[in-house]
Amino acid sequence: MNKDLLQLFWQDEHTREEVKAFQIAMLEEEAVRRTFEQEDVQGLPEAKKLVEASFKRLDEVFGSKEEPKKQSIR
Numbered sequence: 001m002n003k004d005l006l007q008l009f010w011q012d013e014h015t016r017e018e019v020k021a022f023q024i025a026m027l028e029e030e031a032v033r034r035t036f037e038q039e040d041v042q043g044l045p046e047a048k049k050l051v052e053a054s055f056k057r058l059d060e061v062f063g064s065k066e067e068p069k070k071q072s073i074r
Helices: 003-011 013-036 043-062
Strands: none
Touching: 003 013, 003 043, 013 043
16 A cells, blocks of 8 residues: 555545545446345445545645644733
């Protein structure tokens, strides 16, 4: 895994959001297809959680770290 490439990906907000939306849309399409074909869909909610968790982890690793605000006493 190349952390530099992951960081570049994470910093490109528009691409990041489009990739996440694409992954969720693919899961939704698969859910519809499987439902109509009466196939098992039990794993799809877990897959969606995994996509969301992976983006959360990327945010934890590469997201901007807010520094605590210093209070000035005057």
